[in-house]
Amino acid sequence: MSSVVASNVSSTRVPSLPERYRRLWARRETIRYLTSASLKAGHRDKVLGHLWNLLDPLMFMLVYFFVFGILFGLSGGGRGRSIQFMLYILIGILTFRFISGVINQAANCIRGNRGLIHEINFPKAIFPVSVTLTRMYDFLWGTIVIFAFLALGGIWPTFHFLWLPLLVGIMLLFTLGAALIVAHLGVFFADTTNVINVVLRLLFYCSPIFYYVRPKSEIPADTAIFLVNHQTVHTLYMLNPIACFFELFRDALLWGDMPDPRMLLYTTLVSLGTFIVGFAIFSRSESKFAKYI
Amino acid sequence: MLAENLAISFQIRYHRSEVTIRETFVRLLDRFHRNGHRDGRWSQVFWALQDVNLAVYPGEVLGIVGPNGSGKSTLLKALAGILGADHGRIEVHGRIGCLMSFGVGFKANLSGRENVFVNGSILGLSQREVAERIDKIIEFSELGDFIDAPVRTYSSGMKGRLGFSIAIHIDPDVLLLDEILTVGDASFRAKAGSILDRFRGSNKTVIIASHSMGLIQKRCTRAVWLDRGRIRMDGDPSEVAKAYIAETEGPKKA
Numbered sequence: 148m149s150s151v152v153a154s155n156v157s158s159t160r161v162p163s164l165p166e167r168y169r170r171l172w173a174r175r176e177t178i179r180y181l182t183s184a185s186l187k188a189g190h191r192d193k194v195l196g197h198l199w200n201l202l203d204p205l206m207f208m209l210v211y212f213f214v215f216g217i218l219f220g221l222s223g224g225g226r227g228r229s230i231q232f233m234l235y236i237l238i239g240i241l242t243f244r245f246i247s248g249v250i251n252q253a254a255n256c257i258r259g260n261r262g263l264i265h266e267i268n269f270p271k272a273i274f275p276v277s278v279t280l281t282r283m284y285d286f287l288w289g290t291i292v293i294f295a296f297l298a299l300g301g302i303w304p305t306f307h308f309l310w311l312p313l314l315v316g317i318m319l320l321f322t323l324g325a326a327l328i329v330a331h332l333g334v335f336f337a338d339t340t341n342v343i344n345v346v347l348r349l350l351f352y353c354s355p356i357f358y359y360v361r362p363k364s365e366i367p368a369d370t371a372i373f374l375v376n377h378q379t380v381h382t383l384y385m386l387n388p389i390a391c392f393f394e395l396f397r398d399a400l401l402w403g404d405m406p407d408p409r410m411l412l413y414t415t416l417v418s419l420g421t422f423i424v425g426f427a428i429f430s431r432s433e434s435k436f437a438k439y440i
Numbered sequence: 441m442l443a444e445n446l447a448i449s450f451q452i453r454y455h456r457s458e459v460t461i462r463e464t465f466v467r468l469l470d471r472f473h474r475n476g477h478r479d480g481r482w483s484q485v486f487w488a489l490q491d492v493n494l495a496v497y498p499g500e501v502l503g504i505v506g507p508n509g510s511g512k513s514t515l516l517k518a519l520a521g522i523l524g525a526d527h528g529r530i531e532v533h534g535r536i537g538c539l540m541s542f543g544v545g546f547k548a549n550l551s552g553r554e555n556v557f558v559n560g561s562i563l564g565l566s567q568r569e570v571a572e573r574i575d576k577i578i579e580f581s582e583l584g585d586f587i588d589a590p591v592r593t594y595s596s597g598m599k600g601r602l603g604f605s606i607a608i609h610i611d612p613d614v615l616l617l618d619e620i621l622t623v624g625d626a627s628f629r630a631k632a633g634s635i636l637d638r639f640r641g642s643n644k645t646v647i648i649a650s651h652s653m654g655l656i657q658k659r660c661t662r663a664v665w666l667d668r669g670r671i672r673m674d675g676d677p678s679e680v681a682k683a684y685i686a687e688t689e690g691p692k693k694a
Contacts, residue, residue, distance in 0.1 A: 176561055176566060176567060177558075177561040177562050180557060180558045180561045181558065184547050184550055184554065184558055187549070187550065187554075188547065188549040188550070260545075262545045263545035263562065264522070265517070265522060266522070266538065266545050267520070267522065267538060267545070267562055267563060268520055268521035268522045268536075269562055269564075434523075434524030435524060437517065437522050437523050437524075438523060438524075
């Protein structure tokens, strides 16, 4: 019948890490329910409903295109260059909105479910996981806009598009890890939201969303602002995994290249590390959550 | 489910403290200045339960009595695994069904029916198991057509009834109830009370925290009196109730 443990022993000892993974995995159906519940609630009362998943990234892209492409003159002339810059922004916006959206929501996802946590015992990681999956759904809708613009710009699918699922998977792992860490902090410090807001704002400007950072043959030299011409500065700048995700996605989709292997390796390792550390610290202290919220 | 035999034996010490970043910071500064000496003002340890030893067996309906803040809810939450023990251990055989408060875990925007699936899943039921039980749950909750209305439109009594109905229909081996039988109107209370008798008959375990001595005497087979986190008395419900009433009302009469 049920997969629920027939006997459970709890003491001051924390279960082993594999056991904690196993318990979370056993809750995959609950995660699915929570995710679909918040998806249903998300756009329920809006006139345009789920259309906002397409409109949101599109509108924001147009705003940034207007400011940076036109007012600052970064897009260069001509239809082709404009669409190229639009796509450049779109990929950045969509990725950043996914990661920052998850981190923002994760900070409150445990406190927000205080009622449930005080009623029943279950692996609390289901909340940050379902927050991440909910946002992933929005992200995947957003990729439709990207493909539409790719078609508009006459960029047809290449073999390098096949990197996309892998890149999304790595990004998911990184975001999940970050969500677990932030959710964990959010339990013990109610101030987490304030700190998160500032950090995310900093990351927004320190990630290449609306400016170029890498010299590329496709980017016209007169319009490009290579903020980081200096090699060391550039390396430091690219330590930001969010910046790496942008560049990797752009390699595969926009420039039709193989993603930079060194960047890919670095991002994979950082994401794996973030997830492992995130899950370890979150699940180690989750039995204390009920006392703090 | 198989009627697994239940044995709970544990020793628990539990402290509760609210920590904000400011407090942590101040405490850190404190430690700097006083060279490790900690001022009691900044860290208050409260033992909600101390050295509680309790074994409850299948077929028992255990009532927990005690004044507010004596640790009744803490004990139930510790048994349910919601609060981790700071000392000692808890052993539970079988599935726990618990209801601390009424439907607080419901998602306001979802319908009652959707919430049954979400809650059932959190309680450890598979989708199929919930689907098998959904009709009985709806019937018992007496919600009728309201089951498809969003939960935000429910009254607290309706939420409580639905929550109680879910809790008893997951076929728990151990049912933990916190003041739950005060929910709903008289007829629902009577129905809920008879459910407790059925649980006792089927060799399951029920633990109720309540202020209602009538309920304790009528439904329980055993009672425990908690006083400031310790077990003061453990035994026959009417004797415990008598002693408890004597203590709480005694001083007033004198």
